[in-house]
Amino acid sequence: MGRTIASKIFAAHLRDTPTPGNMILDIDVVMCHEITTPIAIMDLMEKGMDRVFDPTKIKAVIDHVTPAKDSKTATQGKIMRDWARRHQIRDFFDIGANGVCHALFPEKGFIRPGYTVIMGDSHTCTHGAFGAFAAGVGTTDLEVGILKGVCSFRAPETMRIILTGTLTQGVTAKDVILAVIKRLTVNGATDKVIEFVGPVVDAMTMAARMTLCNMAVEAGATSGLCLPDRVTAEYLWPFIKDQYATIEAAVQDFSKWHSDPDANYVETIELDISTLAPQVTFAFKPDQVKNISEMEGTPVDQIYIGSCTNGRIEDLRDAAAILRGRTLAVGVRGIVTPATPAIYSQALEEGIIKIFMDAGFCVLNPTCGACLGMSSGVLAAGEVCASTTNRNFNGRMGKGGMVHLMSPYSAAAAAVTGTITDPRRFLKVS
Amino acid sequence: MKTFGGPAILLDRSDINTDEIIPAKYLTEITKAAMKPHLLEDLLLDGKPFDAQSPAMQQARVVITRANFGCGSSREHAVWAFEVNDINIVIAASFARIFRQNMFNCGILAIELPGTDIEQLFRMRGQLTIEVDLDKTEMTARSNDPAQGPITCSFEMNPFDRDLVAAGGWLAYADKKF
Numbered sequence: 001m002g003r004t005i006a007s008k009i010f011a012a013h014l015r016d017t018p019t020p021g022n023m024i025l026d027i028d029v030v031m032c033h034e035i036t037t038p039i040a041i042m043d044l045m046e047k048g049m050d051r052v053f054d055p056t057k058i059k060a061v062i063d064h065v066t067p068a069k070d071s072k073t074a075t076q077g078k079i080m081r082d083w084a085r086r087h088q089i090r091d092f093f094d095i096g097a098n099g100v101c102h103a104l105f106p107e108k109g110f111i112r113p114g115y116t117v118i119m120g121d122s123h124t125c126t127h128g129a130f131g132a133f134a135a136g137v138g139t140t141d142l143e144v145g146i147l148k149g150v151c152s153f154r155a156p157e158t159m160r161i162i163l164t165g166t167l168t169q170g171v172t173a174k175d176v177i178l179a180v181i182k183r184l185t186v187n188g189a190t191d192k193v194i195e196f197v198g199p200v201v202d203a204m205t206m207a208a209r210m211t212l213c214n215m216a217v218e219a220g221a222t223s224g225l226c227l228p229d230r231v232t233a234e235y236l237w238p239f240i241k242d243q244y245a246t247i248e249a250a251v252q253d254f255s256k257w258h259s260d261p262d263a264n265y266v267e268t269i270e271l272d273i274s275t276l277a278p279q280v281t282f283a284f285k286p287d288q289v290k291n292i293s294e295m296e297g298t299p300v301d302q303i304y305i306g307s308c309t310n311g312r313i314e315d316l317r318d319a320a321a322i323l324r325g326r327t328l329a330v331g332v333r334g335i336v337t338p339a340t341p342a343i344y345s346q347a348l349e350e351g352i353i354k355i356f357m358d359a360g361f362c363v364l365n366p367t368c369g370a371c372l373g374m375s376s377g378v379l380a381a382g383e384v385c386a387s388t389t390n391r392n393f394n395g396r397m398g399k400g401g402m403v404h405l406m407s408p409y410s411a412a413a414a415a416v417t418g419t420i421t422d423p424r425r426f427l428k429v430s
Numbered sequence: 431m432k433t434f435g436g437p438a439i440l441l442d443r444s445d446i447n448t449d450e451i452i453p454a455k456y457l458t459e460i461t462k463a464a465m466k467p468h469l470l471e472d473l474l475l476d477g478k479p480f481d482a483q484s485p486a487m488q489q490a491r492v493v494i495t496r497a498n499f500g501c502g503s504s505r506e507h508a509v510w511a512f513e514v515n516d517i518n519i520v521i522a523a524s525f526a527r528i529f530r531q532n533m534f535n536c537g538i539l540a541i542e543l544p545g546t547d548i549e550q551l552f553r554m555r556g557q558l559t560i561e562v563d564l565d566k567t568e569m570t571a572r573s574n575d576p577a578q579g580p581i582t583c584s585f586e587m588n589p590f591d592r593d594l595v596a597a598g599g600w601l602a603y604a605d606k607k608f
Contacts, residue, residue, distance in 0.1 A: 015608070022590040023586040024608075035457045036505065042460060049605065065458065072458040079460070138532035139504035144604040150591070152531075152600065186445050187498035191527050220501065222527055284474070285445055297445060372454040374502070393449040393502060395472035 002260025004158040004330045005225055006193045009133045009257065013116045014123070015150050024152050025133075028115040030145040032060040033101050036120030038079040040143040047069065052087045053149035059110050060084050061093040061101050064368040069375045099340030099366035099411045102126040102214065102308035106206070106337030107340055109239030113254045118142065118151050120234035123308050123390065124223075125216045129209035130229030130236075131257050131276045136217060157266035158259075163200035165274030171426035172318065173208035174310055174407035176200065176271075177215040178279035182289035185270065190220030192266060195259060200273045201226055206235040207314040214309045215390050218286040228254035280406040280425055284394045292410060298420040300404070301383040302395070303334040305340035305411050306364070307371045310388035311339030313346050315408040320352045322412035322426045323359040334350045339367055359415065386414035434519050434539055436491025438558040440551070440573070443475055446495060447502035448529065450474070452511045453532055454503070492519045492560040494551050500529025509536050519562060521569070523548045534591045535600040539605040547583040564592070586602065 003011070016024040030053075032040075037060070044050045052058055060080060068074035077094075084092035093104060102123050110421060111117060113131035117124060120142040141151055167173075180194075194216045201209065209226045216224030226232075233240070233250040242252040277290030277331035278292040305311070305319050316338060327332045336356050338344035344366060348351045356363055371389040373396055379385055381400025388411050392403040406414070409423035416426065452465055459465065470487070473480040481487065493512070495544040499522040500508060509532045512520065519539040533540035539562065543551075551558070556575025563569070570582045597603035 015436055018593065019589040022588065038460050039462070039506075043601075047601075049601075070458070072460070076458060077458060120504060121508075122502065123571060124504075136504040138504055138509070138528055140506060140532065140535035140600050143601055147601075148604050148608045150604065150608055153525075187500055187524065187526065190498065190524065218502075220498065220526060283477070372449075374454050374457070391447075391449070391502060393447050396449050396476050399453070399472065403454055 001264055002262035004195060004259040004263045005131060005160050005227060005257050006133055006156065006195070008224070009114055009116060010155065012114065021155055022152060022377070023155050023367060025116050025147050025149050027118050027145050027151050028057060029110055029117045030058050030142070030149070031101060031117065031119035031124065032080070032106060032146070033064055033119070033121060034062045034076040034080045034111055035064045036142060037140050039140045040120070040146060041079055041083045042144055044147065045251055049147055051163050052089070052146050055087050055089045057149065058089050058146065059091045059105055059393065060089055061104060062095065062099050063098055063101050063366070064372070065375045066095055066098055066365070066367050075250070083161065084212060097341060099343070100308045100311055100368055102210070103312055103339035103343065106130065106210065107342055109236060111231060112236065114257045118145050122217045124309055125221060126210050126214040127411065128171040128213040128216065128223045128225040129206060129312060130232055131226060131254065133223050133225070135223050151200040153222070154191060154423050156191050156193045158195050159189055159199070160195045160197060160265040160268045162268065162270040163196065164270060165272045166203070167200060170409050170427045171278055172278050172407045172409060173204060173211040175279040176273055177212050178281065178289045178405065179276055181215060181219045181287050183271065184219040184287070186285055186287045187220040188220065189216065192221055194219070194221045196224060196226050202229065204231070205314060211309055215286070218390060225351045227258050237334060257323070265418045268275065276409060278410050280410060281392045283390055285391070286392055292406070292422050295404070295420045296422060298404070299384065299418060300332060300386045300414050300420065302377065302385040303328070303376055303411050303415040304330060304370055304385055304387040304389065305335070305408055306337030306339060307368065307389040308339065309342065309390040310408050311337060313343045315388065316343070316347050316352050317414035319408040320355040322409060322423060323415065324355050326359060326416045328360040328415050330416045332415060334359065334415050335364060335370065336361045336365040337376070338366055340366050351381065370397055386411045386420065434562045434564070435560045437489050438492040438494050438560050439487050439490035441473070441475065441493060441495040442552060443508055444496040444506050445501055446473065448505050448508040449502055451500070451508040452505065457505060457507055462510040465507055466514045468531045469511040469515050476505040486557070491517055492521065494521045494558070496548060496550070497545070499525050501526035504528045505511070506532045506536070510532055510536070513589055519560065523589060534594045537595050537597070537599040539595065541585050543583055543585055550581055554581060564595070
């Protein structure tokens, strides 16, 4: 029987099998941010266990609330800084160099095919885009990861989603994953890994694949995964060029992680993307998804473009394509937060920041900010946000607020009209 | 090992997420105790805000709920919010993976029962008290309503999860073993 990419990664990292079906894996990268890590650090200190298993395998960032908004967040930042210094964690990204973890760490080349990755953050599944097993964990798992470099999992089965056809203009990876979540429901992939394959995935950039894998957790999945290929190798080339003679050699090597043709899947779902329309959520669950035409005309108060889902340069370009020469509708607020300093810098160079500013947007530094209602654009009760983020839970962006999840194209279209709008109206027919 | 059980509160909804259990604005706290007053602050039941300050909630030691409990954010703060309110068992038709793991990692119980058993518990009249026998992997729900007899359900307990509970959580287990 052939093996899936996930089972190959598990076999290569298996430290222990405490009971059949449970596995303890060696972890290649333990990522840390200032919301879930400080309590882990303080607990380890209290217990006299303030150690790290390998400082080169720990990557840390302050990203959720940055710059600090009050004494409490300042303290969280300080705990991270002191800890990183104490343990010589070289890959620690503080203000000026910091960005949203799931955009920043891939950009730094930290994730490679075949890796195991954990973080005290549910959207860690984003990194599965590189052909890694990447899972969000709680603070206790994070503590053990920091201390011992291992993590326990109930061995997940793999579900395969074959995306056929092609993406049409104005339809993006965000629309695809919203449609997938609608199909699977919010617990359709619980205790499973989702392997995304097919011509649509093959044609996607790494940014699009990250958007796809990012929201796998919204269907309950332990991790989303894409098979590492030439696109992966080209993205990683600056970091691996000393390891491989040619990109072709890297592609060849990466293929060892590909699922075998006779691999066993718990379920295979085929979705034809060719006829997919832009998607949008309604109500408070990410599987409550409709074609955008069904929500047309719903008034919005705020536009939010950013996050680990859709804050990359490709996303800003999409939004700018619609915002160029246009402005925010009267009474609508616009907020954009490029996900990392490199993305911000690139957006400046391409004139994208100017387009946002001319349209009337507030341009924020890279941060998770309002996506989870922590800072920088929290909603008031009764307000509605058209958002490129990943969760529409009750209270998520502020108590009593309503979040409609959508693509950067759709968020930009809502910015211009002040209501939920099919973005294809603003895109030239190619 | 801890003793488990006590008065139960029933949360009649599926897909209750960790943002509802503890909103992100409280994640700037660096002690578990700070979660105490904010448990289930953003929970909606039947579209209406849940009263987390009710006497029944205040005395609850067990939560009984429906499917996919604890979905969404990985925040262990959701488990701590239960823990610091002396709730040491959540019984559900199913759990989101990270929440379930966080419960056992803290050495407390996430018990999965078949949907039919959960339905039976929801149909019981009166105030329920839950007793758990970990050796027999059985739980009994008793009602203060004399017309309502007790109901006993058996559940499956993964041996590794049992070891975590016995060790007092994953950190203690892992520190000894690895």
